[in-house]
Amino acid sequence: MxxxxxxxxxxxxxxxxxxxxxxVFYKERITENIAILTKSISSLSRLRPHVKTHKNAEITRLLLEAGITKFKCATIAEAEMLGICGVPDVLLAYQPVGPKIDRFIQLIRSYPETFFSCVIDNTFSLQAIALAALSAGVKVGLFLDLNGGMNRTGILAGEDALKLYLQADLEKGVEMRGLHVYDGHIHDADLSIRKEKAAAVLVPVRELSRQIVENGLPQPVIIAGGTPTFPVYAEMEDLECSPGTFIFWDKGYQDAFAEQxxxxxxxxxxxxxxxxxxxxxxxxxxxxxxxxxxxxxxxxxxxxxxxxxxxxxxxxxxxxxxxxxxxxxxxxxxxxxxxxxxxxxxxxxxxxxxxxxxxxxxxxxxxxxxxxxx
Incomplete structure (x- = not known):
């Protein structure tokens, strides 16, 4: 009984x-959340989950076992954890400044099986990173960090952003890979409102992408959003998506985003x-x-x-x-x-x-x- x-x-x-x-982590639920994520997008190649939520090697390996090969992080330590796990493609979604540039270069040299990228939003940082990379004999991947309305970091998509992207393409030691836009200010409970706001964010981003190609450069990868807008961007075949909180969920997101x-x-x-x-x-x-x-x-x-x-x-x-x-x-x-x-x-x-x-x-x-x- x-x-x-x-x-x-x-x-x-x-x-x-x-x-x-x-x-306390509940392993069977973590596994289920990974399964929910992978079933919610057309291709695993479009997933670039953020590890800031779990900061953990064992969970990273579970994600790798599920077929996810691209990851996003915010700190050098998170990037090194991903290198330790043998992740193929890592974006440090943080512009390294000062000693962090040297640490990032050391990271690239220490984990040659992982291709590391970071973001830039200004000429000074671009040149400092390029010089450090050239001196160390390594290649640094770069994404142009765009301000999509959060007003925290990033350059507005427009003429200045195009100039910076084209300038970066000419620098030795770096390789321009695409555009990064985080929209953490979009967290409305109503999914239709999130869709409207996300669509507005993407208009200048896609226009910038078009201009980059028009100038003879390869089609840039576009990495967009976090967890709140993931259902929106998952439907758009030209975007990579970076949810993070999905791995554990929490009371805040459970109450706010009922569609997930x-x-x-x-x-x-x-x-x-x-x-x-x-x-x-x-x-x-x-x-x-x-x-x-x-x-x-x-x-x-x-x-x-x-x-x-x-x-x-x-x-x-x-x-x-x-x-x-x-x-x-x-x-x-x-x-x-x-x-x-x-x-x-x-x-x-x-x-x-x-x-x-x-x-x-x-x-x-x-x-x-x-x-x-x-």
Whole structure:
């Protein structure tokens, strides 16, 4: 009879063996999310997932096993992790400046089986990277970083962008590969609105691409978007897509982007450490254990305490209010779904891996560090 009792997906057998707070990855759900992703696009060659969410070698290898060969990252450590895994094609979607240029060149020399690219949006950076590459005897792939409205980095698609692209094509030591546009400002819950805004972003980008070809250069690769606009760009055969959060999903994206059916696959585990009063409990999930950039009520959602209200949070404590008679006792475990999983993962050195309710391994969050070896 007991074998017929439903068991919630997130519950962990012998959970008392896990110290808290802990980061937990559910392997079967990660595998399912990869399958959902690969089925949602016409060709795996158009996928370039961002590794900033998981920062993990084992997950990278799962993606490689699924047939994905191109990846995107934001730090030298993430790029090195991809090199360690033998990824064929890596884009550092960050313009290296100062010592990062030398580190990037060292990375290229250390992992010759991987072709590394980075982005540029100005002449100074172009010339500095080209000079470093030429001096080291390596070839650096370059993508022109375009400002699609986020107003963070990038050059506006237009006359100046064309001039910079053509100038870069003449530089020795570098190889222009295409255009990169990130649209993180587009995160409307309504998919039709996201489609309209994404279409507007692409108009000048495609025009720039046309002008590049008109000037006798090869058709540039266009890398566009993140997770919110992935369903839009996945339908456009001329684009590479770079979702990242899909691998774990989180409460924020689960609520905002209902058309995407990925499964929550990473949780934070916490314990009751104090019964503060008749309606309040304190757990060991502070700022250091879950991303705290959002307002207090938008940091974590507890699967086994869905009506818990967050009262206060400090470095090592989180105070929750529940109804009287809530039944929680000292040492009880709460399973938290972060609202923003990417920076939450970066708070942990390793994750416990759960498969069929059992903890089976520990995976290091290897590229949470600013430096692995380079």
């Amino acid at each position: 007991n074998s017929m009792v439903h068991k919630e997906w997130y519950l962990i057998n012998e959970v008392e063996q896990l110290d808290s707070p802990a980061l 059916q990925y499964l929550p696959a990473a949780l934070v585990l916490t314990r009751v450490i104090s019964l503060t009063d008749a309606t309040k409990i304190t757990v060991d999930l502070g700022h250091k254990s879950v991303a705290a950039e959002n307002v207090l009520q938008k940091r974590v959602y507890f699967l086994n305490a869905p009506f818990a209200k967050m009262i206060s949070q400090s470095e090592e404590h989180l105070v929750l209010e529940l109804e009287a008679g809530h039944g929680f006792r000292i040492g009880d475990v709460l399973y938290g779904l972060p609202v923003h999983i990417c920076p939450t993962v970066a708070l942990y050195g390793s994750a416990s891996i759960v498969d069929q309710h059992q903890v089976t391994a520990q995976w290091k969050i290897i590229s949470r560090e600013r430096k692995i070896t380079i």
